[in-house]
Amino acid sequence: MSTVWVVAALSYVIVVPLSFLVVVAGGSRVGYDHRREHDRWLYAGFSALFAAVLVGVGPVSPTLAFDPRWLVALPAGAALYGVDTTLWKRWTGARIERGTGEFVWTVPMLLSVVPEELVFRTGLAPLVDSLGAPAFVAVSAVAFGLAHVANGRHEVAFKSWNGVVYALAFLATGSVVVPVLAHVGYNLVAVWVISLTGTDAASR
Structure with missing residues (x-):
């Protein structure tokens, strides 16, 4: 049965x-x-x-354990966006400027965090038992990257790398709360602090 829901989670892409x-x-x-x-x-x-169906209908049970020390995931996620932005600047020459912080971008970027983590981390967690932790990390990361293909091929690469970090955080703590916090930190910085300008940045 868990195999069915792993396939279901992957169908998100x-x-x-x-x-x-x-x-x-x-x-x-x-x-x-x-x-x-x-x-x-x-x-x-x-x-x-999609996540509501996966959790409500399928045997997907999010682990919501929380430790106050895990709040460090917020600035860690923000730092991860800084790394991505620096690499993208070196790669394309795009300019780095202050983010706009517009409501129309901030809210949906935050609303999508929990569903994505429920699907790509909790939904694919059965892979840890069936194929092992490395396979879980690889599949979770690549699927997360492919879900962002509409934003450009470079986003698949960056989001796959981000997915590795989120998957490792999930494995290390056993809670989906940690990758959610890191993901929130990443997205907040993307909207409020740093933005990219230039011809290649438009597809970000």
């Missing part, structure tokens, strides 16, 4: 983007005026729905 495309394409036929700022809201909504 196809189901969520496809649902997004169906709404955008189908909506245009009935007068829906799609705008760029709608993208993350749609993604967050479909992510939440």
Whole structure:
């Protein structure tokens, strides 16, 4: 049974983007005026729905244990975004500027964190017992990266690397709370503190 739900969790990579495309394409036929700022809201909504089904219908039980010391994951996630941004700047020459902190980007980026971690960490956790921890880390990371392919091929690479960090945090603590905190720290810095400008940054 756990194998079925591992496959279900992996289907996120196809189901969520496809649902997004169906709404955008189908909506245009009935007068829906799609705008760029709608993208993350749609993604967050479909992510939440997918995770709710995975947890509500399937045998996915999130471990929500918490230790105050784990709050260090917030600045650690922020630092991870700093590393990614520095690498991207060296790679492309994009300029680094202060983030906009716009509500329209901040809220959906935070709303998508929990669903993503429930799917890619908790949902794929059975792999630890069936294939071992290294396989779990690899599959969890690559699937997380592929879920961001719409943002460009470089995002698949960066998000796969981020997925390794989140998966290791999950294994080290046994709680999905830690990767959630790291992911929140990452996304907050992405919106509020640092942004990238330049031709290659537009697809971030």
